[in-house]
Amino acid sequence: MAAINRDDVAHLARLAHIEMSAEELDRMAVELAVIVDSVKSVSEAAGDDVPATSHPIPLTNVFREDVVGHTFTAEQALSGAPDAFENRFKVPAILDED
Amino acid sequence: MTELKNELIRHSAADLAAKLAAREVSAVEVTQAHLDRIADVDGQVNAFLHVNSEEALAVAADVDAARAAGGAAAEELHALAGVPIAVKDLIVTIGQPTTAGSKILEGWHSPYDATVVKKLRAARMPILGKTNLDEFAMGSSTEHSAFGPTRNPWDLDRIPGGSGGGSAAAVAAFEAPLALGTDTGGSIRQPGAVTGTVGVKPTYGAVSRYGAIAMASSLDQIGPVSRTVLDSALLQEVIGGHDPFDSTSLTDPFNDLVAAARLGNVDGMKIGIVKELHGEGYQAGVEKRFNESLQLLKDAGADIVEVSCPNLKYALGAYYLIMPSEASSNLAKFDGVRFGLRELPKDGPMTIERVMGATRAAGFGDEVKRRIILGTYALSAGYYDAYYGSAQKVRTLIQRDFDAAFAKADVLISPTAPTTAFKLGEKLEDPLAMYLNDVATIPANLAGIPGLSLPGGLADEDGLPVGIQLLAPARQDARLYRVGAVLESALEEKWGGPILAKAPVLGSAATTAGGSN
Numbered sequence: 001m002a003a004i005n006r007d008d009v010a011h012l013a014r015l016a017h018i019e020m021s022a023e024e025l026d027r028m029a030v031e032l033a034v035i036v037d038s039v040k041s042v043s044e045a046a047g048d049d050v051p052a053t054s055h056p057i058p059l060t061n062v063f064r065e066d067v068v069g070h071t072f073t074a075e076q077a078l079s080g081a082p083d084a085f086e087n088r089f090k091v092p093a094i095l096d097e098d
Numbered sequence: 099m100t101e102l103k104n105e106l107i108r109h110s111a112a113d114l115a116a117k118l119a120a121r122e123v124s125a126v127e128v129t130q131a132h133l134d135r136i137a138d139v140d141g142q143v144n145a146f147l148h149v150n151s152e153e154a155l156a157v158a159a160d161v162d163a164a165r166a167a168g169g170a171a172a173e174e175l176h177a178l179a180g181v182p183i184a185v186k187d188l189i190v191t192i193g194q195p196t197t198a199g200s201k202i203l204e205g206w207h208s209p210y211d212a213t214v215v216k217k218l219r220a221a222r223m224p225i226l227g228k229t230n231l232d233e234f235a236m237g238s239s240t241e242h243s244a245f246g247p248t249r250n251p252w253d254l255d256r257i258p259g260g261s262g263g264g265s266a267a268a269v270a271a272f273e274a275p276l277a278l279g280t281d282t283g284g285s286i287r288q289p290g291a292v293t294g295t296v297g298v299k300p301t302y303g304a305v306s307r308y309g310a311i312a313m314a315s316s317l318d319q320i321g322p323v324s325r326t327v328l329d330s331a332l333l334q335e336v337i338g339g340h341d342p343f344d345s346t347s348l349t350d351p352f353n354d355l356v357a358a359a360r361l362g363n364v365d366g367m368k369i370g371i372v373k374e375l376h377g378e379g380y381q382a383g384v385e386k387r388f389n390e391s392l393q394l395l396k397d398a399g400a401d402i403v404e405v406s407c408p409n410l411k412y413a414l415g416a417y418y419l420i421m422p423s424e425a426s427s428n429l430a431k432f433d434g435v436r437f438g439l440r441e442l443p444k445d446g447p448m449t450i451e452r453v454m455g456a457t458r459a460a461g462f463g464d465e466v467k468r469r470i471i472l473g474t475y476a477l478s479a480g481y482y483d484a485y486y487g488s489a490q491k492v493r494t495l496i497q498r499d500f501d502a503a504f505a506k507a508d509v510l511i512s513p514t515a516p517t518t519a520f521k522l523g524e525k526l527e528d529p530l531a532m533y534l535n536d537v538a539t540i541p542a543n544l545a546g547i548p549g550l551s552l553p554g555g556l557a558d559e560d561g562l563p564v565g566i567q568l569l570a571p572a573r574q575d576a577r578l579y580r581v582g583a584v585l586e587s588a589l590e591e592k593w594g595g596p597i598l599a600k601a602p603v604l605g606s607a608a609t610t611a612g613g614s615n
Contacts, residue, residue, distance in 0.1 A: 004475060012474045016426060017433065017451065018467055019443075019459035032472060034530055039415035043484045046491035053493040055316050055346070056302045056546020057572055062345045076209040080437030091435055092448045 004036050005029060104607070106131040107272040111181045111329040114275060118180045121165060125158035125180025129224045132182050136226065136273045138605035144248050145258075145268035146227045147187050150194050154182060154224035161222050176221035178336060183218060184274040186265050187228035188235050189320065190309045191215050194225075198311045199233040199243040199261075202432050202439045202461030212309020213344070214278060214320050214337040221336050226274050229264030233463045234429065235285055235313050237261050238535040241526055242465045249522070250293060252562055252601055256519040259289030259535075265323045266293040271604055276333050277323040282313050283417055284515075284539025286321050287551035291514035291565020294553045294597045296582070297323050298330045299539075301572050302546035303348035305334070306341030314424035315346075317417075317543040325598060327552060327582040331359040334575065350573055358576035359583040364398050367581065370405040370507025372569075375538045381517045383557025387564040388513045391554050394588040395511075395581070405506050407499035410541050412492045417540045418533060419476045419489035426473030429466070433457060468529065497545045504571045509581050512538050514551040514565030542569055550578040552586055553597040563597060 006029040013020045013028075020028065074087040083090040106128055109117070117123045133151050140146050161180035164171040190196045190208035192215075197203045211219070218225060232242035240248040240263030248263040250256040251271040258267040265277035266289030279286035281299035290297030298321045305320045312318060322333035334355050341347045369392075376388055396402050434440035434457030435450070441460040443452045462470070476485040503510055515535055525532045542549040547569055554566035566585065570577040590596055602608070 008475070009471060012471045012478070014455075015478075016470050016474045017430075017454040017458055018462065018470065019452075019455035020467075024467075028468065028471060031468060031529055032475070035418065035468075035472060035533075036475070038530055039418050039485075039489075042412055042415040042419060042492055043488040045409065045412045045416075046488060046495055050491040050494050052487060052490035053497060054490055056493075056497070056544070057346075057348065059303075059346065059348075064342050072209055079209055080206050082434055082438070082440030089436055091450050092442075092453050094450050 004032050104131070104135075107135050109275065110326045111178065111275040111324060111332060112326070114181050115177050118165070119177070125161040125224065126155060128180060129154050129158040129182045129226070132226055132274055135605070139271050140273060142249065142254055142604055143251055143267050143271050143273070144246055145229055145264045145271065145273055146184070147197060147199070147230050147245055147264070148194050149227040150225050153193055154226050157222055157224040158182070176336070178332060179222040180224065181276065182224040182226045182274060184226045184229050184265060184268045184277040185215065186231055186262050186277065186279050188231055188280050188311050189215060189278060190311065191225065191228065194228055196228065196311070197245070198235070199231045199245065200461065200463070200466070201244045202457070203437075204244070204439070206438055210309065213306035213341045215309065217337050223336070229262070229268050229277060231264055232261035233466050234311065234425070235261035235280055235282060236425070236465050236469055238284070238288060238532050239522070239525070240264060241522060242463055244463055247522055250519045251604060252294065252519065256521055256562070257292070259292040259519065261285040262289045262297070262323065266290055266295050266297065269295045269323050269325055270598060270601065275325065276329060278320060278337070279323045280310050280318060280320050281543065282317045282421060283543050284536040286323060287539045287549055287565065287567060288515045288535055290323065290551040292519040292563060294563035294601065295323060295325055296327055296330050296550070296552045297321065298334060298550045298578065299542060299548060300334055300338065300352070300575050301348070301548045303346050304350075304352050304548070304575060305338050306344040306347050308341055308343040312428040314421040315428065316424060317421060319543070325596065327550070327579055327586045328356070328359040330550070331355040331579045348573070352575055354576045355579050359579040361580050362584060362587070364395060364400040364581055364584045366399065366401065367509065368401045368403055368507045369395055369581065370403050370503055370510045372410070372503065372510050372512050373404055373406045374408070374410040375512035379516055380513055381557060381559070383559045384513045384517065384564045386558065387555040388566060391566050391585055391589070392511070394592070395585055398584050398588055400581070403507055405503040405510065407496070407503055407541070409492065409495040409499050413496055413541045413544055414533065414537055416489040416492035416496070417544060418472070419485050420493070420544070422469040422473030423476045423486050424473070426470045426477065429470055432461065465529070493544050496541055500541075500545050500547060500571070508570075509577050510569040512567050514538060514567040518557045518560055518562035518564060538567060547572050548575040548578055550582050552582050553589070555589065555593070555597065556600065
């Protein structure tokens, strides 16, 4: 497996929507390289015949009755919003104009 | 005549419940005594991010009124009614802020209660406030809290463990008899170990996670924090049970925990030492107290056997792939749109994407950013199979190891953490060294099995608490309480009382007594 470098971190930070300064990218690249190196052995631990466990105690078909329970009022749902307008979350432009 | 308030705070939850039922003390007196203690010592400890005096006293007054009225109102009271409790600030509460220890949620109020909080309210347990934690429960020292670290009541220059250092320190400093924690890789048990308190991670699904702000959904579990094993059993029975709001919630009953804690024998039980979870890498004083506990259990009639779980060597690596992967996805919702902080970019076009980038840059601390980036990496195309996929296979191997171990032993035992509490700042610049604190606690989360940590004494070299961890098969939480209570009583007999009686004096009493320790 390839080591993680500064360009990778910059790309990942964009994907994760976290703005990072040049200094932060430098530092994060060094720290993550150490961490990634330490977890490498995991990829060699199990053979192809070992099934993956996504969930420690598997449950199947968890259903409930299809009835309306407690729901928030619009006011409650918007109570923590940074900005709201006419019962909606208000956000800046979705698309860049240029 | 009622007892002095400062004596009230020393009682266990079980004793307080008995005194309340006998009307020797009122719930208002008990609650006020703890609020006074918080006012006295929390400036030193910083266990609380928010103190909920008004509501807590109102709930207590309500309990007192019901008890005074007698008849059905008094009969219907829960055994723990009027016994106050602190709640980790990762768990949402109506009427109090919930921050998750992060700037991104500073000042946010949840419009709903977590299921466990609803259960506390139904039992009429006054909620004293919200306790400090590493940001989004990511850490082993509470130093990653955006609101300053909590300090260990045993030595204010040392860490109280993490992420639930606030809950453990609050209970250790007698600011609360009980607290709620959350445990993803040891965040209840490791703080318990380093503060001389009891902490339990129940079987995955035994307690509803609804309303616990998610870090890693397949690992997270809410559980009790207390000073005695019996108190944790009492609290797990309050908060446990099936919840339709959590699709991973188990339907099994867990109502035999208190009885197990009161059983008082381990005759013929097989207790397995996990070869890989002690010895090399563990502090000498930790190892010594661990061996002492083994002897006490043997003297009490248990059969000590050795078991091996060879795949535990991959546990830390698998955890640091699965946890960040799930966290990176769970934390995507903190984007400045529906709740919490919104930070605008300083210049350039004002698009939602750039607002998200600026918000998350300003709102998240370094450790959270590290884990989000690591998780995004482990989940990215080309790496998914090698990282996340492999880690999930390791999870299977670890479950198989535990299955084999539990074929030979009823309960497994190990030290909870490799060392006693370290100094604040000591591991802050070295994430990997910090992660190693959880090497003995992480396997239980990966396998979904329950684990309990209880005080095992003080290490000779530094006089600081050592934790003993017990592990049981999934759904067998009762075994932890049975063995834990027996070990606790043997240890306390040896010490001549509870371990926290040896902790330094804090607050105004320390000044009048001429300084702490």
